[in-house]
Amino acid sequence: MQITVNGTAHEVDVEGDMPLLWVLRDELNIKGVKYGCGIAQCGACTVHIDGVAVKSCQVAAEDVDGEVTTIEGLGQPDALHAVQEAWIAHQVAQCGYCQSGQVMLAASFLSETPAPTDAEIDDAMSANLCRCGTYPRIREAVKSAAAKLQEA
Numbered sequence: 001m002q003i004t005v006n007g008t009a010h011e012v013d014v015e016g017d018m019p020l021l022w023v024l025r026d027e028l029n030i031k032g033v034k035y036g037c038g039i040a041q042c043g044a045c046t047v048h049i050d051g052v053a054v055k056s057c058q059v060a061a062e063d064v065d066g067e068v069t070t071i072e073g074l075g076q077p078d079a080l081h082a083v084q085e086a087w088i089a090h091q092v093a094q095c096g097y098c099q100s101g102q103v104m105l106a107a108s109f110l111s112e113t114p115a116p117t118d119a120e121i122d123d124a125m126s127a128n129l130c131r132c133g134t135y136p137r138i139r140e141a142v143k144s145a146a147a148k149l150q151e152a
């Protein structure tokens with residue numbers, strides 16, 4: 001089957017029920033996306049399909065019906081996404097394990113909710129867990145990314 005990731009089409013020879021997470025990490029060697037729980041609880045595996053955040057451990061390869069974007073395709077080193085810039089400015093990451101999923105979730109959330117309240121940020125971002133407890137910095141970074149995106 002064919003799957004498009006970060007703008008590149010790939011032909012992959014996998015079982016249809018293989019989770020997208022496995023396809024990305026094991027077949028395509030895209031390691032920014034992380035395996036945390038495998039059961040839709042942690043969000044470490046969050047990527048976008050046509051701009052919408054999904055937990056890639058819960059999407060079968062055969063059900064991928066759009067373009068997949070991972071953290072590697074969200075921005076580029078010389079042209080970071082506003083969320084990536086905000087993450088650096090606020091030094092959000094601690095161990096870092098959950099953070100690519102957090103960034104992908106935040107980017108999708110802000111595309112749907114450009115001027116969120118603190119409560120909306122907390123509610124949206126509660127879908128992804130951070131064992132290091134970086135939630136206060138996540139909230140500040142999402143707020144500053146929202147402001148930057150609104151200026152643009």
Ligand code: FES
Pocket residue numbers: 034035036037038039040041042043044045046055056057058
């Ligand atoms: S690995 Fe997918 S939600 Fe935890």
Ligand code: FES
Pocket residue numbers: 093094095096097098099129130131132133134
């Ligand atoms: S930064 Fe360590 S789990 Fe979130």
